[in-house]
Amino acid sequence: MPFFCFFPSQLLPRMWASANFLLVSALLTESLVAERCPQICTCDSIKYQVVCLNKNLTKVPFNILQITKRLVLQDNEITVIPLGTFLSIPYLTHLNLQRCKISSIEEGAFRGLGQLVYLNLASNNIAFIYQESLDGLSSLRQLILENNHIEEIKPGAFGQLGFLSLLNLAKNSLVYLPDMVFQGLQMIKWINLSHNSLNVFANEAFGGLPTLRKLCLHHNELQFFPTEALSRLADINQLDLGHNPITYIGEEAFEMAHLKQLYLDNMALQEISDRAFVRSPLLHTLDLHNNQLLVLQPLTEMVYLKKINLTGNPMPCTCHMRPLKEWADKAKIHIDVVCAGPLAFRGEHLESLQATDMKCKHRTLEEDLPLTMVSRKPEEGAVKCPKGCTCLLDYQHGKCDNKNLLSIPKGFPSNTQLLDLQHNEFHSIPDGSFLGLKNLTSLHLQNCKIEVLQPGAFQDLKTLIYLYLSNNDISSVDADVFRDTTQLAYLFLDHNKFTQIPKDAFSYLSNLFAFYFQHNSISQLPDNALAGMQKLRCLYLTGNRIAHLSPRALRQAKMLEKLHLDENSLQEIPTKALRGLPILNELKLSKNPIKYIGKAAFLPIARSLQHLHLDNMGLEQISSGAFTGLGPNIKSLYLENNRMQNLPNLHGFTALEVINLNDVPFSCDCRLLPLRKWLDNLNLRVGATCGSPANLRNQKVKFVTIFQSCPGWNIKKAKQASLTEAKTRVRSCSK
Numbered sequence: 001m002p003f004f005c006f007f008p009s010q011l012l013p014r015m016w017a018s019a020n021f022l023l024v025s026a027l028l029t030e031s032l033v034a035e036r037c038p039q040i041c042t043c044d045s046i047k048y049q050v051v052c053l054n055k056n057l058t059k060v061p062f063n064i065l066q067i068t069k070r071l072v073l074q075d076n077e078i079t080v081i082p083l084g085t086f087l088s089i090p091y092l093t094h095l096n097l098q099r100c101k102i103s104s105i106e107e108g109a110f111r112g113l114g115q116l117v118y119l120n121l122a123s124n125n126i127a128f129i130y131q132e133s134l135d136g137l138s139s140l141r142q143l144i145l146e147n148n149h150i151e152e153i154k155p156g157a158f159g160q161l162g163f164l165s166l167l168n169l170a171k172n173s174l175v176y177l178p179d180m181v182f183q184g185l186q187m188i189k190w191i192n193l194s195h196n197s198l199n200v201f202a203n204e205a206f207g208g209l210p211t212l213r214k215l216c217l218h219h220n221e222l223q224f225f226p227t228e229a230l231s232r233l234a235d236i237n238q239l240d241l242g243h244n245p246i247t248y249i250g251e252e253a254f255e256m257a258h259l260k261q262l263y264l265d266n267m268a269l270q271e272i273s274d275r276a277f278v279r280s281p282l283l284h285t286l287d288l289h290n291n292q293l294l295v296l297q298p299l300t301e302m303v304y305l306k307k308i309n310l311t312g313n314p315m316p317c318t319c320h321m322r323p324l325k326e327w328a329d330k331a332k333i334h335i336d337v338v339c340a341g342p343l344a345f346r347g348e349h350l351e352s353l354q355a356t357d358m359k360c361k362h363r364t365l366e367e368d369l370p371l372t373m374v375s376r377k378p379e380e381g382a383v384k385c386p387k388g389c390t391c392l393l394d395y396q397h398g399k400c401d402n403k404n405l406l407s408i409p410k411g412f413p414s415n416t417q418l419l420d421l422q423h424n425e426f427h428s429i430p431d432g433s434f435l436g437l438k439n440l441t442s443l444h445l446q447n448c449k450i451e452v453l454q455p456g457a458f459q460d461l462k463t464l465i466y467l468y469l470s471n472n473d474i475s476s477v478d479a480d481v482f483r484d485t486t487q488l489a490y491l492f493l494d495h496n497k498f499t500q501i502p503k504d505a506f507s508y509l510s511n512l513f514a515f516y517f518q519h520n521s522i523s524q525l526p527d528n529a530l531a532g533m534q535k536l537r538c539l540y541l542t543g544n545r546i547a548h549l550s551p552r553a554l555r556q557a558k559m560l561e562k563l564h565l566d567e568n569s570l571q572e573i574p575t576k577a578l579r580g581l582p583i584l585n586e587l588k589l590s591k592n593p594i595k596y597i598g599k600a601a602f603l604p605i606a607r608s609l610q611h612l613h614l615d616n617m618g619l620e621q622i623s624s625g626a627f628t629g630l631g632p633n634i635k636s637l638y639l640e641n642n643r644m645q646n647l648p649n650l651h652g653f654t655a656l657e658v659i660n661l662n663d664v665p666f667s668c669d670c671r672l673l674p675l676r677k678w679l680d681n682l683n684l685r686v687g688a689t690c691g692s693p694a695n696l697r698n699q700k701v702k703f704v705t706i707f708q709s710c711p712g713w714n715i716k717k718a719k720q721a722s723l724t725e726a727k728t729r730v731r732s733c734s735k
Contacts (some may be wrong), residue, residue, distance in 0.1 A: 006154065032131050037050065041055070048065075049072070050064055051072040059074040074097065074100065079103050080104045081110075088476075090113065093115055099124070109133070110407060113136050114136060116138060121145050127148070128154065129145075131159070133157060143164055146172075150169065155180070156183065160184065162186045165189045167190070181205055188209055190213065201229035217244070219242070220244050224420070225241075236258065239256070239262050243265070249264075249276045252278060255279040256279070259282060261284070266624075270292050283302055284307070303331075306332075306458050325358060335350055336349075386678045396417040398418070401423050417439055419437070426448060433458075439463055454485075456481075462485070467492065470493070471495040474493065474497060486511065490512075492516040503531075513538065514536075518542035526546070534559065536559060540564045541564060542565075553577050554581060565589055566591050567592075572598075585609060585610040598625075599626060600627035607633070622648055627650070637659045637660075640660040645692070647661075668699075677700055688700065
C-alpha cells in the first residue's frame with residue numbers, strides 16, 4: 001500500500017488536534033483583524049490590505065494590524081511623516097501616500113520598513129530630499145516622487161536604496177544635478193526626470209549607475225547637450241531629451257556605447273553634425289520630429305540605424321537632401337519626412353521620390369539655402385573672440401555663459417549665428433548691445449537678472465529666430481524693443497515678473513511661431529492681447545494667475561494650434577475667447593478651479609480640436625451637452641483627478657488614442673450604464689474606478705457586475721461574458 005494512503009491509528013488524534021489548532025488560529029486571526037482595523041478604514045484579511053482613502057486623516061492610524069502588507073493612505077491631510085511612524089507594521093510591502101499634502105519627511109520616518117518594495121509619494125508638497133529621509137527602505141524597488149516641489153536632493157539621499165529599479169522624479173522643480181546625486185542606486189534601471197527645470201548637470205551627476213537602461217530628461221531647460229555628464233552612462237539603451245531648447249548638436253556629442261533609442265523631438269535644433277552619434281554605434285532609432293532642421297547630412301557611420309523621424313521639420317526636398325535620400329535607400333533606412341518644398345514636391349514623403357528628381361535652382365549650397373544655414377569662413381582681420389569667451393565652429397557660435405559679466409561683451413565675429421550669454425548679471429540690456437551681429441539667429445539671455453530691455457536693445461538682429469529671456473526679472477517691455485527682430489519665431493519670456501501683457505509690445509513680431517509666457521503673474525488677457533502675432537501657432541500661459549479672458553483676447557492669432565492655460569485661476573471654460581481659432585488642435589486647462597462645464601463649451605473649436613486636458617481641476621459636473629461637436633477628431637482626453645460622478649455620452653469619440661479617467665469617483669449605479677457600455681467596446685487603458693457605493697469603491701468600472709441588473713443591459717452579451725469566464729476558469733484549473 002502506498003505510504004501516502006496509510007496512517008497509523010496512533011497518529012489520528014494528533015492530526016485532529018492539528019486541524020483544530022489551525023481552525024482556531026484562523027478564527028483568532030479574523031477576530032484580531034476586526035479588532036485592529038481602524039474604524040474609518042477598510043481591511044482585507046485575505047490580502048492583508050488596509051485602505052484609508054480620502055478620510056481627512058492628519059496622521060497615520062496607530063491601530064493597524066502588524067501583519068498588514070499593503071497600506072493605502074492617499075488623499076488625506078498627513079502633512080508630516082514623523083520618526084518611527086511605521087515601526088508597528090514592519091511587514092508592509094506596498095505603501096501609497098499620494099496626494100496627502102506631505103511637506104516634511106522627518107529623519108527615520110520609514111525606519112522599520114525593511115520589506116517595503118513600493119512607495120508612492122506622488123502629488124505632495126515635498127521640497128527637499130534629505131540624507132536620512134529614506135532610511136530603512138533597504139528592499140525598495142519602486143519610488144514615486146512625481147509631481148512634488150522638489151528643488152534639491154541632498155548628497156547621500158539614495159544611499160540605502162541598493163535594490164531600487166525605478167525612480168520617478170518627474171514634474172518637480174529641479175534646476176541642477178550635483179556630482180554623484182544618485183549614488184547608491186546600484187540596481188536602478190529607469191530614472192524619470194522629465195518636466196523639471198534642469199539646465200545644467202555636474203560632470204559626475206550620473207556617476208555610479210552601472211545598471212541604468214532608460215533615462216527621461218524631456219521637458220526641461222537644457223540649452224546645450226551635456227556630453228560630459230551623459231558619457232558616464234555607457235550602458236544606457238534609451239534616452240529621451242525631447243522638449244529641451246537645444247539648437248545645435250556637434251561632433252561626437254553622444255558617447256553612449258549601448259544607446260539604441262534616442263529622442264530629440266520638439267527641440268529647437270537648427271543643425272546636427274553628421275558625426276554627432278558616431279560614439280553610439282548601436283543606435284537604431286532616432287527621433288528628430290518637430291525641429292527647425294532644413295537639411296540632414298547622411299549618418300554613414302551608423303550601421304545599425306533603421307529609422308529616422310524628421311516629420312515637422314521645414315525640409316525642402318532639393319539636391320541638398322539628395323545625399324540623405326541616396327544613403328537611406330542604399331542602407332534600407334526608413335526616413336519619415338514630408339517635403340516643405342519645392343512647390344512640386346510640397347506635401348510629398350521623401351521616400352516616395354526618386355533621388356534623381358531632387359534638384360536645385362542654384363549652383364551652390366550657399367545660394368540655395370537660407371542665409372542662416374550657410375557655413376562661412378572667418379573674415380580676414382576679424383576679432384577672434386571677446387576676452388573670457390569662447391567662439392566655436394568657424395566663429396558661428398559664441399559662448400560667454402556663467403562668467404559673472406555685468407555688460408554685453410563686444411567683438412564677436414559678424415557671422416556669429418548662436419550667442420550664449422546666460423547666467424550672467426546684466427540687469428539691463430542697453431540700446432545697440434548687439435550691433436554688427438546681422439547673422440545672429442539664436443540669442444541666449446536666460447538667468448541674467450535682467451530687469452530692463454531698453455528700446456533698440458536688439459538693433460541689427462534682423463535674422464534673429466530664437467530669443468531666450470527666461471528666468472529674469474522683466475516686468476514690462478516697450479514695442480520698440482522688438483522693432484528690428486521682425487523674423488523672430490520663438491520668444492521665451494517665461495519665469496519673469498509680468499503682471500499683464502504690455503499693450504502693442506509685440507506688434508512687430510508678425511512671424512512669431514511660439515510664445516513662451518508661462519510662470520509670470522498676469523491675471524487677465526484683454527482685447528487684442530496678441531496684437532501683431534498673426535502667424536502665432538503655440539501660446540504657453542501655464543502657471544500665471546489668469547482669471548479672465550476677454551472674448552477678443554485671441555482674435556488676432558487665427559493660426560493658433562496649441563493653447564496652454566493650465567495652472568491658472570479660470571473658473572469656467574473661456575468659450576467666447578476660443579471663437580475665431582479655426583485650427584486649434586490642443587487645449588490645456590488642467591489645474592484651473594473649474595467646477596462645472598456647460599453646454600457647447602468647446603463648440604467654437606470642435607472641428608479642429610484633437611487633444612483636450614481637463615485634469616486636476618476639482619471638476620464636479622459636466623453637462624450632457626458639454627462636448628457638443630467634439631468626437632471624431634479627438635485623439636486624447638485627460639479627465640483624471642476630478643470629482644464628477646458621471647460623464648456625458650462619449651460614443652462619438654471614435655478616434656481616441658489616449659483617455660485618462662484615473663481618480664474620478666464614479667457612482668457605479670444604473671446612471672453610469674452608458675459609460676460602462678462604451679468602455680466595453682474601448683480597447684484602451686482608461687483607469688476608471690468606482691467611488692461609490694462603498695462596497696464597490698476602488699473597483700474597476702469595466703469589471704463590476706452591478707450593471708447587469710440595470711434596464712438596457714445586453715443579456716446576450718452578459719451570458720457570453722459568463723461563458724468566457726467559465727472557460728477561463730476551466731483552463732486555469734486544468735494546468
